[in-house]
Amino acid sequence: CFSQDIDHILETQSALAVDLGGTNLRVAIISMKGGIVKKFCQPNPKNYEARMELILKMCTDAAIQAVDLNCRILGVGVSTGGRVNPQEGVIIDSTKLIKEWSGIDIRTPISDALHLPVWVDNDGNCAALAERKFGHGRGVEDFVTIITGTGMQTAALGPTTRHRRGIIQHGELIHGSTFCAAELGHITVSLDGPECKCGSRGCVEAFASGLALQHEAKKLHDADLLITEEVPLKGEETITAAHLISAAQHGNPKAEAVLRTAGTALGVAVVNILHTVNPSLVVLSGVLASSYQAPVQQVISQRALCSVGNVKVLTSDLQEPALLGAASMVLDFATRRMN
Amino acid sequence: CFSQDIDHILETQSALAVDLGGTNLRVAIISMKGGIVKKFCQPNPKNYEARMELILKMCTDAAIQAVDLNCRILGVGVSTGGRVNPQEGVIIDSTKLIKEWSGIDIRTPISDALHLPVWVDNDGNCAALAERKFGHGRGVEDFVTIITGTGMQTAALGPTTRHRRGIIQHGELIHGSTFCAAELGHITVSLDGPECKCGSRGCVEAFASGLALQHEAKKLHDADLLITEEVPLKGEETITAAHLISAAQHGNPKAEAVLRTAGTALGVAVVNILHTVNPSLVVLSGVLASSYQAPVQQVISQRALCSVGNVKVLTSDLQEPALLGAASMVLDFATRRMN
Numbered sequence: 302c303f304s305q306d307i308d309h310i311l312e313t314q315s316a317l318a319v320d321l322g323g324t325n326l327r328v329a330i331i332s333m334k335g336g337i338v339k340k341f342c343q344p345n346p347k348n349y350e351a352r353m354e355l356i357l358k359m360c361t362d363a364a365i366q367a368v369d370l371n372c373r374i375l376g377v378g379v380s381t382g383g384r385v386n387p388q389e390g391v392i393i394d395s396t397k398l399i400k401e402w403s404g405i406d407i408r409t410p411i412s413d414a415l416h417l418p419v420w421v422d423n424d425g426n427c428a429a430l431a432e433r434k435f436g437h438g439r440g441v442e443d444f445v446t447i448i449t450g451t452g453m454q455t456a457a458l459g460p461t462t463r464h465r466r467g468i469i470q471h472g473e474l475i476h477g478s479t480f481c482a483a484e485l486g487h488i489t490v491s492l493d494g495p496e497c498k499c500g501s502r503g504c505v506e507a508f509a510s511g512l513a514l515q516h517e518a519k520k521l522h523d524a525d526l527l528i529t530e531e532v533p534l535k536g537e538e539t540i541t542a543a544h545l546i547s548a549a550q551h552g553n554p555k556a557e558a559v560l561r562t563a564g565t566a567l568g569v570a571v572v573n574i575l576h577t578v579n580p581s582l583v584v585l586s587g588v589l590a591s592s593y594q595a596p597v598q599q600v601i602s603q604r605a606l607c608s609v610g611n612v613k614v615l616t617s618d619l620q621e622p623a624l625l626g627a628a629s630m631v632l633d634f635a636t637r638r639m640n
Numbered sequence: 641c642f643s644q645d646i647d648h649i650l651e652t653q654s655a656l657a658v659d660l661g662g663t664n665l666r667v668a669i670i671s672m673k674g675g676i677v678k679k680f681c682q683p684n685p686k687n688y689e690a691r692m693e694l695i696l697k698m699c700t701d702a703a704i705q706a707v708d709l710n711c712r713i714l715g716v717g718v719s720t721g722g723r724v725n726p727q728e729g730v731i732i733d734s735t736k737l738i739k740e741w742s743g744i745d746i747r748t749p750i751s752d753a754l755h756l757p758v759w760v761d762n763d764g765n766c767a768a769l770a771e772r773k774f775g776h777g778r779g780v781e782d783f784v785t786i787i788t789g790t791g792m793q794t795a796a797l798g799p800t801t802r803h804r805r806g807i808i809q810h811g812e813l814i815h816g817s818t819f820c821a822a823e824l825g826h827i828t829v830s831l832d833g834p835e836c837k838c839g840s841r842g843c844v845e846a847f848a849s850g851l852a853l854q855h856e857a858k859k860l861h862d863a864d865l866l867i868t869e870e871v872p873l874k875g876e877e878t879i880t881a882a883h884l885i886s887a888a889q890h891g892n893p894k895a896e897a898v899l900r901t902a903g904t905a906l907g908v909a910v911v912n913i914l915h916t917v918n919p920s921l922v923v924l925s926g927v928l929a930s931s932y933q934a935p936v937q938q939v940i941s942q943r944a945l946c947s948v949g950n951v952k953v954l955t956s957d958l959q960e961p962a963l964l965g966a967a968s969m970v971l972d973f974a975t976r977r978m979n
């Protein structure tokens with residue numbers, strides 16, 4: 302009985318986090334302090350049945366491992382691409398990268414199989430929740446996250462709202478009337494800019510996402526203006542945004558111009574966000590974050606109203622924003638219950 | 641005693657509303673149902689002392705009249721140009737149109753003089769509050785108002801936020817971290833558009849405000865391309881946006897082109913708002929509202945993501961949004977206390 306108590310005390314309060322991306326399906330055991338105790342990764346199956354089966358298997362396996370690792374799993378948090386109704390635990394519709402993944406109740410099957418509470422939100426919102434709990438967003442009441450990877454995911458956390466009873470509400474995700482807020486990748490920064498895959502034109506994503514930069518890199522490569530001794534192409538390697546960035550770093554003026562325009566576009570989008578919700582912090586994350594921090598700061602100082610210009614722009618320190626954010630939905634709930 | 645009770649029953653629960661604009665200072669007695677019982681108007685004095693003195697005099701006079709009109713004044717609501725901290729009742733800084741009006745505590749002197757509670761917010765936010773209580777915003781949880789008059793005032797009401805305790809919060813004003821949210825007039829819609837008075841360029845206000853249209857109208861007039869028999873210039877009349885609209889209505893292609901660009905710019909700004917906070921309704925008000933409704937709808941159908949495209953765009957029916965919104969801060973508080 303004594304040893305049981307000790308065991309209980311030594312247990313690590315933890316969450317299972319699931320990250321459903323275009324390529325991979327990942328499950329992790331994450332501790333209350335944000336430590337990744339164990340991580341599992343499989344290719345994300347191409348159809349609903351196989352995917353759901355694999356999610357349940359990976360979660361069950363992880364839960365069993367958690368016992369061995371003396372981790373007490375308090376619940377499951379799911380991060381997925383697409384548009385999510387977090388109240389219902391339902392994926393409303395998905396990105397093109399995840400097939401057969403619209404109108405899916407993901408909460409019920411996981412909850413039934415694991416007998417645990419389940420939270421769901423999209424990858425952009427999860428990244429923001431990760432910043433709030435483990436990153437630059439700690440203690441910040443309203444901030445925006447922008448992830449520039451292949452595409453662009455974004456989220457906004459609770460601007461100051463004046464509550465009916467005079468109480469001030471802070472630091473909660475803005476989901477919007479149709480769970481489609483913070484589609485900041487499709488903020489238009491140019492009336493007649495490049496075409497965007499959403500059907501509009503001049504969206505910031507069409508200037509500044511990894512895919513947009515790759516597109517420009519390929520155009521330069523086709524014109525024989527990209528690859529040099531300093532920016533070599535290794536074997537069968539595909540041209541990517543990394544080649545463009547490397548070329549710009551080595552003084553290629555065409556590559557510099559593309560990155561300058563992309564940085565300006567992202568900066569203008571951020572200024573538009575400042576003028577709409579006036580957050581106190583913008584966190585840039587994803588592989589392109591460090592390239593964009595300086596241009597975004599510069600555009601803010603040139604274009605924002607003084608009254609919003611004191612916003613901080615930081616680059617994320619988090620390694621696994623989607624998994625950490627998914628876990629935080631579980632861990633925050635557990636913390637509230639314990640207090 | 642009986643007659644006193646009758647008197648009390650017949651009393652109209654009312655608010656004093658103050659509207660501080662660039663030109664006029666207005667005070668009104670407004671009933672619970674939004675009726676304007678009596679309205680007083682004076683030129684807005686050019687310095688702080690004269691202005692504050694006149695505000696207190698007009699409010700005191702109105703309160704005396706209210707007794708005769710059997711209106712019970714429950715409090716004072718103030719709408720002012722500029723940036724406001726509504727919690728403190730302080731004007732942080734003002735538009736250039738109202739001099740000596742920064743860092744002003746307006747609540748304390750009015751409250752001291754009238755022995756009534758006082759609420760303060762800026763004109764854009766007051767217009768949104770008016771829509772919520774008396775206009776198209778009734779029962780709508782999250783909407784945005786855009787007033788296109790000489791300049792452009794805007795406000796956003798409570799997007800859906802997920803509350804710490806799982807409660808859903810709706811329908812409250814977004815004030816932002818430095819009370820500077822909803823500066824939607826300075827949303828950039830063109831990386832290198834016309835210069836804006838804020839110091840940036842390509843802001844929607846620089847395309848679509850009354851001043852921007854007047855500027856374009858004057859340019860056409862100087863090139864002798866505006867005034868015709870159908871669009872006459874009466875005597876010493878100044879050229880305004882109205883001449884431009886009239887010329888476009890009579891088929892002047894240059895005037896049509898200016899209005900088309902302005903409508904597209906406003907539409908793109910609205911799409912950016914949809915992608916940032918995803919409201920369910922946009923209310924256009926001000927003199928240009930009816931001219932802009934169709935182009936804004938069209939740009940939404942062309943450029944917005946399908947998931948936000950079902951937003952409603954309506955033209956305001958309210959005659960006095962600033963006064964009604966100022967009154968609503970008082971009336972809503974009184975209603976809450978009575979329930």
Ligand SMILES: [Ca+2]
Binds near residue numbers: 426483484485
């Ligand atoms: Ca998002």
Ligand SMILES: [Ca+2]
Binds near residue numbers: 794
């Ligand atoms: Ca405003």
Ligand SMILES: [Zn+2]
Binds near residue numbers: 487497
């Ligand atoms: Zn787009």
Ligand SMILES: [Zn+2]
Binds near residue numbers: 838840
């Ligand atoms: Zn501007």
